[in-house]
Amino acid sequence: MPEIAFQDAYPDDLSRCFGCGKHNNQGHQLKSYWHNEQTIAHFTPLAVHTAIPGFVYGGLIASLIDCHGTGSASAKAYQQAGRELGSSPAMRFVTGNLNVSFVAPTPIGVELELIGAFIEIKERKIVIDITLSALGVICAKGQVIAIKMPATMGIV
Amino acid sequence: MPEIAFQDAYPDDLSRCFGCGKHNNQGHQLKSYWHNEQTIAHFTPLAVHTAIPGFVYGGLIASLIDCHGTGSASAKAYQQAGRELGSSPAMRFVTGNLNVSFVAPTPIGVELELIGAFIEIKERKIVIDITLSALGVICAKGQVIAIKMPATMGIV
Numbered sequence: 001m002p003e004i005a006f007q008d009a010y011p012d013d014l015s016r017c018f019g020c021g022k023h024n025n026q027g028h029q030l031k032s033y034w035h036n037e038q039t040i041a042h043f044t045p046l047a048v049h050t051a052i053p054g055f056v057y058g059g060l061i062a063s064l065i066d067c068h069g070t071g072s073a074s075a076k077a078y079q080q081a082g083r084e085l086g087s088s089p090a091m092r093f094v095t096g097n098l099n100v101s102f103v104a105p106t107p108i109g110v111e112l113e114l115i116g117a118f119i120e121i122k123e124r125k126i127v128i129d130i131t132l133s134a135l136g137v138i139c140a141k142g143q144v145i146a147i148k149m150p151a152t153m154g155i156v
Numbered sequence: 157m158p159e160i161a162f163q164d165a166y167p168d169d170l171s172r173c174f175g176c177g178k179h180n181n182q183g184h185q186l187k188s189y190w191h192n193e194q195t196i197a198h199f200t201p202l203a204v205h206t207a208i209p210g211f212v213y214g215g216l217i218a219s220l221i222d223c224h225g226t227g228s229a230s231a232k233a234y235q236q237a238g239r240e241l242g243s244s245p246a247m248r249f250v251t252g253n254l255n256v257s258f259v260a261p262t263p264i265g266v267e268l269e270l271i272g273a274f275i276e277i278k279e280r281k282i283v284i285d286i287t288l289s290a291l292g293v294i295c296a297k298g299q300v301i302a303i304k305m306p307a308t309m310g311i312v
Contacts, residue, residue: 014208017213028215059223060174062215062254063219064215096257097255
């Protein structure tokens with residue numbers, strides 16, 4: 001059976017996110033996967049996603065890091081619970097804090113690679129460090145503090 | 157003479173940013189202004205900018221904070237230098253670090269307000285604290301460390 005992306009295992013009503021929802025046809029539809037003990041995702045920005053000409057705008061980089069972080073947190077929570085990814089009840093995470101250091105300009109027109117590493121794992125809080133690279137060079141370093149989605153935001 | 161938005165004073169070749177460039181027709185075109193000693197911007201997300209249904213996705217919030225921060229830094233640099241906003245040579249800033257705490261879910265479908273306050277002002281580094289509010293409630297608190305754009309990224 002082919003591996004399913006973390007975000008594609010979200011329930012339908014929680015799959016509308018502009019950054020990663022499979023049902024948001026205008027969004028980025030980022031897809032994250034296991035990469036040994038870490039997690040990985042790839043995304044190629046469009047020309048329109050420009051900051052200064054030739055480089056990717058910071059908002060997109062932040063968005064990719066954010067959605068890779070919350071997706072990775074969800075997958076890790078399922079793994080920790082010994083449950084199949086996507087099984088009910090859904091374990092969806094939201095972002096408490098997002099920190100991004102832009103360590104080098106991110107060139108536009110090439111595929112970006114995000115790698116996530118788990119720093120702290122608790123039932124309701126998972127911290128992930130994420131690097132974003134282009135052509136093998138790290139362009140941004142991020143950290144996502146992911147919080148298990150409260151019931152007030154939807155179905156949990 | 158009507159007040160010009162900080163971002164609308166960027167030179168044409170530096171006005172392509174997806175978050176705030178006046179020449180990016182598909183982007184957000186965020187526009188920031190002086191608000192006494194602070195800075196202000198407004199933006200109403202579209203339905204497509206969803207995270208969990210009913211709430212704005214974090215990537216857009218990060219993008220708005222980012223572009224309000226770098227725009228505010230540019231305006232402050234002109235002010236500090238006693239120069240007219242937008243006069244040549246351009247003083248454009250890029251983001252060194254972006255930190256966003258999501259303190260409450262941001263409702264979709266209403267106008268968001270960003271307020272920027274200057275924390276540190278140096279010639280090549282300006283730090284801005286930014287709040288993002290909806291309906292008078294602070295939903296996100298951000299900090300942007302803005303760095304004067306290096307010559308390697310374009311015209312400075």
